[in-house]
Amino acid sequence: MLPERLNSPESTALWLTVAALGAWHGLNPGMGWPLAVANGLMARRAAALPGTLLPLAAGHLLAMAVVLLPFVALGTLLAWQREIRIGAGLLVVAYGAWRLIDRRHPRFLARVRPTQLVLWSFLMATAHGAGLMLLPFALGLCMPAASAGLPAAGLAVAGVAAVHTGAMFATGLVAAWAVYRWLGLKALARSWIDLDAVWGASLVLAGAASVAVAL
Known part of the structure; x- marks a missing residue:
């Protein structure tokens, strides 16, 4: 069971933000949904869309967990929770x-084979800081659980x-x-937006929101 505070009315806004960020990640072409379109068009069947997005979602899920877990685990150090949240935000x-200064995409991603969708999605989400974007809001939800120990x-x-x-899978x-x-x-290529x-x-x-809330 999760601590009662994690499911309290006060956490509703944070849960909605977590879902909204998932929707934002899903809509971002950089997270991989154009690969699903390409596979669907090549296979000439709509079933290829979710079949491609499921491994992409699995890789994204792993990327989120790898980034979040170390910071949340540090939450067991109760005396340092405020400093941890500020440090994470910064x-x-x-x-x-x-990312605003250097918008180049990591070259190593081009060497991942198209069949390795889980690995590609994991590396893409990690390289773009998708887990870091979620981190400030996840800390607000997970820190209470961290005080109950590592399993929680x-x-x-x-x-x-x-x-x-x-949410990422649904919007993607x-x-x-x-x-x-x-x-x-072709229409996608003509109307491409650099995000x-x-x-x-x-x-x-x-990050700024995390620091502001922690102060």
């Missing part, structure tokens, strides 16, 4: 600022990562279906 701000902290992280990834599937069913990849600046700004805002 880390997110710094990474977001770096792990359960809290799993819950947050699952809600976030579920909607985006992929819309392009597959009505627009096609790198928006992504970097989102990281900065998430």
Whole structure:
């Protein structure tokens, strides 16, 4: 059982933010839904869309957990919870600022084979700081659980990562279906929007929000 505070009315806004960030990640083409469209068009069947997005979601889920768990585990050090949240927020701000300055995509991602979707999604989410963007809000939900010990902290992280990834999968599937069913990849290429600046700004805002709440 999760601590009662984790399911209290006060945590509703944080849960909604976790889900909203998942939706934002799902809509971002950089998280992989164009791969689902490409596979669907090549296979000429809509079933290829969720079949591609499921391993992408699995990789995203792992990336969230790998980033969140160490910080939440540190929450067992009750006397340092405030400093941990401030430090995490500053880390997110710094990474977001770096993403705004350097928008190049990591070259090693190009060497991952198209069949390794889970690995590709894990590396992509990690390289883009997707887990870091979620971190400030996840800490607000998971720190109470961390005070009950590492098993409770792990359960809290799993819950947050699952809600976030579920929203990511749902919105990614909607985006992929819309392009597959009505627009096609050519229309996507013509109307492509560079979201790198928006992504970097989102990281900065998430980190600043964490620091402001912790102070």
